[in-house]
Amino acid sequence: MSIQSGASIAIRVNGEPQSCAVGTSLADLVARLGLRAELVAVEVNGSVVRRADHPARRLAEGDEIEVVTLVGGG
Amino acid sequence: MEMTAQLTTKKAPAEPADEPLQIGRTTLHSRLLVGTGKYATNEQMRDALELSGTDCVTVAVRRVNLSGSEPSLLDFVDRERYRILPNTAGCYDAKTAIRTAELARELLGTSWVKLEVLGDPRTLLPDPIGTLEAARELVAQGFDVLAYCSDDPRLGVRLAELGVASVMPAGSPIGSGQGVLNPNAIRILLELIDKPVIVDAGVGTASDVAAAMELGVAGVLLNSAVALAREPLRMAAAMRDACRAGRNAFLAGRIERKLYANASSPLEGVIGARST
Numbered sequence: 001m002s003i004q005s006g007a008s009i010a011i012r013v014n015g016e017p018q019s020c021a022v023g024t025s026l027a028d029l030v031a032r033l034g035l036r037a038e039l040v041a042v043e044v045n046g047s048v049v050r051r052a053d054h055p056a057r058r059l060a061e062g063d064e065i066e067v068v069t070l071v072g073g074g
Numbered sequence: 075m076e077m078t079a080q081l082t083t084k085k086a087p088a089e090p091a092d093e094p095l096q097i098g099r100t101t102l103h104s105r106l107l108v109g110t111g112k113y114a115t116n117e118q119m120r121d122a123l124e125l126s127g128t129d130c131v132t133v134a135v136r137r138v139n140l141s142g143s144e145p146s147l148l149d150f151v152d153r154e155r156y157r158i159l160p161n162t163a164g165c166y167d168a169k170t171a172i173r174t175a176e177l178a179r180e181l182l183g184t185s186w187v188k189l190e191v192l193g194d195p196r197t198l199l200p201d202p203i204g205t206l207e208a209a210r211e212l213v214a215q216g217f218d219v220l221a222y223c224s225d226d227p228r229l230g231v232r233l234a235e236l237g238v239a240s241v242m243p244a245g246s247p248i249g250s251g252q253g254v255l256n257p258n259a260i261r262i263l264l265e266l267i268d269k270p271v272i273v274d275a276g277v278g279t280a281s282d283v284a285a286a287m288e289l290g291v292a293g294v295l296l297n298s299a300v301a302l303a304r305e306p307l308r309m310a311a312a313m314r315d316a317c318r319a320g321r322n323a324f325l326a327g328r329i330e331r332k333l334y335a336n337a338s339s340p341l342e343g344v345i346g347a348r349s350t
Contacts, residue, residue: 014137033138039146040138041180048176066137068177070147072119073134073163074109074248074275074297 009061020059027054033067040069092321095292097270098186098218098239100157104128105287106317107159107272109297113306116150122306123156127314130157132188132295134164135178159220161188166201168208175212186218186239188274188295198248202229206236213237222274225256227263234267241267242274242295245286249298251278254286264290280309280316287320288328 007022013029020029026049030037042049043066049057059065095102108128113119123131131151151158160178165171168191175187189212191204200223212219218239223229225243233241243260246252253276254260264271270292277283277296286294294317303309 014140016140033140034143035138036146039148039181041135041177043173043177046173048173048180050180066177067140068135068174068181069138070133070158070160070178070181071136072110072113072147073161074111074132074295 009059009063011059011061011063011065013065014067024059025055026057026059026065029059029065030054030067035067035069040067042067089322090325092325095270097220097272097292100130100186100218102130102157102293104130104314104317105293105321106283106313107132107274107293107295108300108310108313109295110147110151111297112301116145116147118306119301120150122300122310123151125307125310125314126300127317129155130159132159132161132297134161135174135181136164158182158184159186159188160184161222162190162208164192165190166192166194166204168204168211171204171208172211175208175217176215179217185216186220187212188220188222188242189238190222200224200244202226205229206232209233209236209238220272225259225263227259227266230263230271231266234269238269240270240272240292242272244275245273245282246276248275250276251299252276253278253282254289257285257289260286260289260291277313280312283313283316284320284323287317288324290324293317 008019009022010019026042037051045064095105104127106126106128107130108123108126109132110119160182162171162174165174171189171191178187179185189208191201191208193199193201205221205223209219209221213236220240220242221233221238222242223233230241245254272293272295273286273291274295277299283294300306300309300313
């Protein structure tokens with residue numbers, strides 16, 4: 001898939017506004033955030049996207065993304 | 075000399091065995107479930123878990139920190155050794171709790187969850203309506219649901235009817251250390267349902283665990299009582315012993331409470347007595 005140079009889209013990651021190049025995949029985003037894919041789970045617009053589907057899932061303008069991990073708790 | 079030889083050659087009798095704790099599709103060998111929150115360091119948590127004897131630890135699901143990577147909790151919890159039970163702590167409505175459970179399933183590759191739907195951040199009391207709603211959906215999705223709830227026996231019955239794997243009444247509010255405030259409610263619940271009942275929340279010290287286990291509950295889940303003790307490692311060991319002690323006492327069957335004394339030693343044959 002070709003990436004249009006310069007074109008970017010606005011998304012939200014864990015509530016924070018971010019931008020990324022058109023064509024960015026969910027896998028690209030997880031890598032850009034410096035996260036180990038096996039230690040996170042990702043939701044786009046309220047639905048979980050399975051890890052195996054991250055490379056194929058292209059981000060779209062306005063996507064609301066939640067990236068979570070495990071922390072200490074009872 | 076002869077007596078000593080006799081005593082040492084006889085082997086100690088084996089402690090009567092207990093059965094493992096079955097929760098849905100999961101088999102546990104300790105009846106103590108321990109949380110991973112609030113420890114001073116990850117190393118302290120790891121050591122406390124080991125000393126507690128648990129084989130099931132709870133974890134929470136939270137947003138990753140976007141401004142820098144942190145060590146992962148999973149680097150300190152050996153998944154070969156512990157079953158990891160994710161919770162939905164911090165969720166105040168069924169929908170958020172369901173989403174959190176789905177994320178946990180994706181993260182861990184397991185389909186069980188400690189369901190918490192809370193009423194408000196000050197009391198952290200479970201919201202019974204939201205809990206029922208979320209439990210219904212998660213059971214339909216194939217989750218083994220361990221439902222944290224208030225100690226109302228009727229609510230426990232409704233959750234059991236929905237098909238949860240375990241009903242987990244709070245002994246008292248989360249982190250309050252008040253112990254089991256209404257043991258009679260737990261006793262009634264135990265009579266009404268066949269699902270494993272696990273006392274979750276409120277434990278302050280070892281005797282709270284022993285007392286809960288003596289009621290006949292299947293297990294106890296705790297976190298703060300160990301993590302915030304002055305010496306968490308020592309308290310973890312105390313909780314391990316209390317859980318085993320309470321369980322064994324329950325299985326052994328306590329004696330009845332009586333108003334008057336009942337001598338352990340024979341009443342006859344005391345020196346100084348004269349016939350006629």
